[in-house]
Amino acid sequence: MSKKILLDKINVPGIKTYEVYRQNGGYASVEKAMKEMTPDAVVEEVKNSGLRGRGGAGFPAGLKWSFIDKKSGKPRHLVCNADESEPGTFKDRYLMEFIPHLLIEGMITSSFALGANLSYIYIRGEYMWVYKILERAIAEAKAAGWLGKNILGTGYDLELYVHCGAGAYICGEETALIESLEGKRGNPRIKPPFPAVSGLWANPTVVNNVETIASVPWIVNNSGDEYSKIGIGRSTGTKLISASGHVKNPGVYEIELGLSVYEFMNSDEYLGGMSSIRPLKALVPGGSSVPILPADLIYKTANGDDRLMTYESLSDGGFATGSMLGSGGFIVYDDTACIVRNTWNFARFYHHESCGQCSPCREGTGWLEKVLWRIENGQGREEDIDLLWSIQSKIEGNTICPLGDAASWPVAAAIRHFRDEFEYHVRFPEKIKNRNHFVAEPFEKVKHLVSKVIV
Amino acid sequence: MKCTPYKQEIKMTEELMNRINELMSHYPEDKKKSALLPILHEVQDAHDNWLSTELMDKVAEILQILPIEVYEVVSFYSMYNQRPIGKYMFEFCHTSPCCLKGTEDLMDYTCEKLGVKVGEITPDGLFEVKGVECLGACGYAPMMQLGDFYKENLTEDKIDQLIADCRDNKIILHDK
Numbered sequence: 001m002s003k004k005i006l007l008d009k010i011n012v013p014g015i016k017t018y019e020v021y022r023q024n025g026g027y028a029s030v031e032k033a034m035k036e037m038t039p040d041a042v043v044e045e046v047k048n049s050g051l052r053g054r055g056g057a058g059f060p061a062g063l064k065w066s067f068i069d070k071k072s073g074k075p076r077h078l079v080c081n082a083d084e085s086e087p088g089t090f091k092d093r094y095l096m097e098f099i100p101h102l103l104i105e106g107m108i109t110s111s112f113a114l115g116a117n118l119s120y121i122y123i124r125g126e127y128m129w130v131y132k133i134l135e136r137a138i139a140e141a142k143a144a145g146w147l148g149k150n151i152l153g154t155g156y157d158l159e160l161y162v163h164c165g166a167g168a169y170i171c172g173e174e175t176a177l178i179e180s181l182e183g184k185r186g187n188p189r190i191k192p193p194f195p196a197v198s199g200l201w202a203n204p205t206v207v208n209n210v211e212t213i214a215s216v217p218w219i220v221n222n223s224g225d226e227y228s229k230i231g232i233g234r235s236t237g238t239k240l241i242s243a244s245g246h247v248k249n250p251g252v253y254e255i256e257l258g259l260s261v262y263e264f265m266n267s268d269e270y271l272g273g274m275s276s277i278r279p280l281k282a283l284v285p286g287g288s289s290v291p292i293l294p295a296d297l298i299y300k301t302a303n304g305d306d307r308l309m310t311y312e313s314l315s316d317g318g319f320a321t322g323s324m325l326g327s328g329g330f331i332v333y334d335d336t337a338c339i340v341r342n343t344w345n346f347a348r349f350y351h352h353e354s355c356g357q358c359s360p361c362r363e364g365t366g367w368l369e370k371v372l373w374r375i376e377n378g379q380g381r382e383e384d385i386d387l388l389w390s391i392q393s394k395i396e397g398n399t400i401c402p403l404g405d406a407a408s409w410p411v412a413a414a415i416r417h418f419r420d421e422f423e424y425h426v427r428f429p430e431k432i433k434n435r436n437h438f439v440a441e442p443f444e445k446v447k448h449l450v451s452k453v454i455v
Numbered sequence: 456m457k458c459t460p461y462k463q464e465i466k467m468t469e470e471l472m473n474r475i476n477e478l479m480s481h482y483p484e485d486k487k488k489s490a491l492l493p494i495l496h497e498v499q500d501a502h503d504n505w506l507s508t509e510l511m512d513k514v515a516e517i518l519q520i521l522p523i524e525v526y527e528v529v530s531f532y533s534m535y536n537q538r539p540i541g542k543y544m545f546e547f548c549h550t551s552p553c554c555l556k557g558t559e560d561l562m563d564y565t566c567e568k569l570g571v572k573v574g575e576i577t578p579d580g581l582f583e584v585k586g587v588e589c590l591g592a593c594g595y596a597p598m599m600q601l602g603d604f605y606k607e608n609l610t611e612d613k614i615d616q617l618i619a620d621c622r623d624n625k626i627i628l629h630d631k
Contacts, residue, residue, distance in 0.1 A: 183492060
C-alpha cells in the first residue's frame, strides 16, 4: 500500500460531517498554523514541501504564494479552482464530495498564510450537488468557530464562500476564473499583471487547484520536509489520478509520485488491467490536452527506461516521444478505439469551449473540428493530414491563454504517432462508415492495407 | 433583444428573493455584480429552467447593472437556457472518455425510445435529449446530468427506469 495523505480517511464512516472529521484530527493544521506559526512560516513549509500545482501546469505552489503582493496594502484573496473540466479529470469532485472539510481546512490554513480575509471556492456549475455539500460544510465550520471574526482568538478574520460557474471549461484558466467570479464572461486576461499583483477586483490573488489546497493541512501538520520525502526528485508528494476508458477499475486513486505506469495500470490495488481481453492501444496520461502515447511508449520511455508517474518521466522525450502528468486524467484506450474519432471528439470539445477572444483559437479550433470530422466520415483528402498539422501549429503559442495550446497538442500527437490511421481513413472510406469501425476489425488487422497504396 | 418568441411568467417569490439577497451578501458592498452567476442559477431553477429577456432584465434591475451585462453572461455560459426546455433534460456527456464506454449508442437508444432527435423536446414537453461536453464523470460513463444531479454507469435498463420515474414524478431536479 502506498502512502495516502488526502484519501487516508476517506473510508471513515461519516467523514463528510464536521464532527467525525474533527474527531479524526481535522482542523489541527489551522490550530497549529495560527497558534504556533507565523503566516510566512507556513509559506516556507509549503515551499520546502516541493508541492506543485495539481491543476495541470505543475507550478511550485510555495513559489506562487511568495509572489503575492503584500506591500500594496490591498485586500488579498485566495481562490480555489474547483472548475474541474478537463476531459478525463474527475478527482477534485471526489475529494470535495466525500471529504469536503479537508478542502475547507486547507482553505483556512492557506488563507492565513497569505493574509487573505475573504476567500472563495469557484466550483463548476454542473457540480451543483457538490456546491451544496460545500455550502453546508462551510456553515458547519463557521458554527464551530473556524471561520468568521477573530478565529481562535488570534485576531485573524476570514470569510469563505462557494461560488458556482455555469458551464465553461475556459473558467479553469485562472484569469478567466477571476473574470467569471466578478460576474462576467470567462475571457482570460492578458498577463502581466499576474493575479498575484492584480487579480480578483484588482486585488492580489492566489488561485490554486482543490488538490493543491487539500495537501496543505498535511504539510503544516507534518512539515514540508516530510512531504518532500514522498515521491521522487522534483515530483514530491502524492497525486490523485482519475482513470477512465477501457480499464477494469476506473475511478479515483491516490498514488505516491514515482509509481510505475505499469504497476498503476496492472496491479489490483489500482486499475487491475484492461477491461476486456482487447489489448492496450494508447494512453492519455494527464487529461485531454496532453499528447496521446502509443502502446510502445507507455510503459517505457524512448530510452528504454521505465515510465513512472512523475512530472519528469511522463514528459521524458518531450512531445516527440513523451507526454505530461497534467491534471492526472488518465484515459486508457484499447484497440477498439479510433484515434481519429477521439481526436475529432476532443477538437469539437475545444471548439465548443474556446472563448472566442483570439482568432487563431476561435477559428482554428473550428477548422480542426471540421477537417477531422470529414476524415472520420470518409470524406477526407490526402492533403488534409498536412492541413491539420499546419492549423495546429498556427494556433499553438499564438493565443492569450493556454487553451489554444491545449487544442493543438492532442491533434499534433495523434498525427505524430498514428498517421497511418489517418491515412487509412482517407484511403478506405467504405471501411469506416460504421461509427464503431474498429470494434469488428481493429486497426492492427487492416494496417497492412495502408502501406500497399501507392500515393 | 426586445422581442422574445416565448412568454414567461416572472415569479420573484419571497423565498427566491431571500436566497438572492443571501448570495449578494457573499461579496463586498461595491462588488455585487459578482453574484450574477449564482443568482442566474437560482432564478432559472425557479422559472422552469430557462431565462427570458424579461427575466434577465429583472436580474439586471436587482443587481443594478445594465441588461447587456446579464445578456452577455447568459449567452456565454452553456448552463443558461434562453428558450423553454423539456422538463427533464437528459444531458449526456458525449466527450471522448464517455464515448469509449458506449455513450453514442445509448443516446441513440434514448432518442429512439422517446421518439425525438438530439435537441428536440417530446410533444408533451417532458423530455429533451442533449449532448454536452465533459461533465467530470469519465470513470462512471455512460452518464448524464439531470437537474442538479448526475446519473452514472447508465445502461439501457437504467434509462428505461429513469424515463418511467420521470413520468411518475419521482425525480427531484433541484436540491433547495
